[in-house]
Amino acid sequence: MVYWISIILMGIGIYGLLTQKNLFKQLISLAIIDTAVNVFIIAAGYVEGGKAPIYTKALPSFLKGAFVDPLPQALVLTAIVIGVGVLALGAALLVRVKEKHKNLDVENMKGVGE
């Protein structure tokens, strides 16, 4: 079920990238795809009834089915940080585009393609 939701979210993001003319909406579409992929990777490591992979007093040793997979979580931690970097850089570029062309709509930008 979570697989389905994340794949449908990826589809929504691709649809947004292809149809939206506003550059900021395209950036949001990229962020949606990013989140969907992260959800997919996390879901691939889920164990039914598993807890967070942290050794505590209640869970002192490795038992079958007690923990979820820690490796996808570690990889997604990297992916989230890189997503933040992409989003920040894209938003900064859009601020400059808006200042120069007065509009974020690709078809209504001033001084482009004239």
Added chain:
Amino acid sequence: MRRLYAILIAAGFVYMMLSFLGVVPGYGNIDLCSRVSSSFLLKDVSEQNAKNWLMAKGLETKSIEKVYGEKNKEDGCANVVTSIVVNYRSFDTLGEVTVLFTAALGVGLILGGTRRKKYGLLPNFVFRESTRILVPLIILFGAYIFVHGHLTPGGGFPGGTIIAAAALLLYLADEEFFLSKVSTGALEGSMGGLYVIAGLLGLAIGGYFLYNFLPTGRVGNLISSGIVPIVYTFIGLKVGAELSGLITDLHSEEG
């Protein structure tokens, strides 16, 4: 017409991905013992004990040795995600921090200014005064998150983000507030440098980059797992300074 094509392409992509779902194991149905993650969880990466592997695969899971509260379990991290991120894959994390640094540098180049942007909005009195109480608490909580990164969920990246949230609160509460770029830049640069120095010390002492050269202690204690909490403190301060600098760039203008 364009929307129709877009729907077709998106639907084709969704169909392609859904057809891959037959290959991946069902949701929640995976066998951790047959994955490499079991050796991360058993803290058995450098030895790859056959006994442990068999025990993990077999049914005698009860006889597997305790990890919590024991000594000399490779890195001694109670949190296995932190163990992977800062111990086994620490070089990858160094690259990740570099990517974040490059993004912050790019934002600084594009938006950088020397003056605080004024919005002409006077913040609410309650908001202004409560910010003075909240900011130290938020910074303390961020520090707690990254110091306890090897014991509880969280770590350097969430802790740094919480510290940057304190900076954002200060920017929203005060029209005059402006963090100097020298301070955030110096903190960021020195912390990145210390991370590399910790790695080089490991190279000198243990023979490979980012080797965990300090005693690991007992799993679950605050002073344990060698250089992991130290490196996570570096990462937390670096990410906090970096994101604070990024917020400064977003709130500044040239002139």
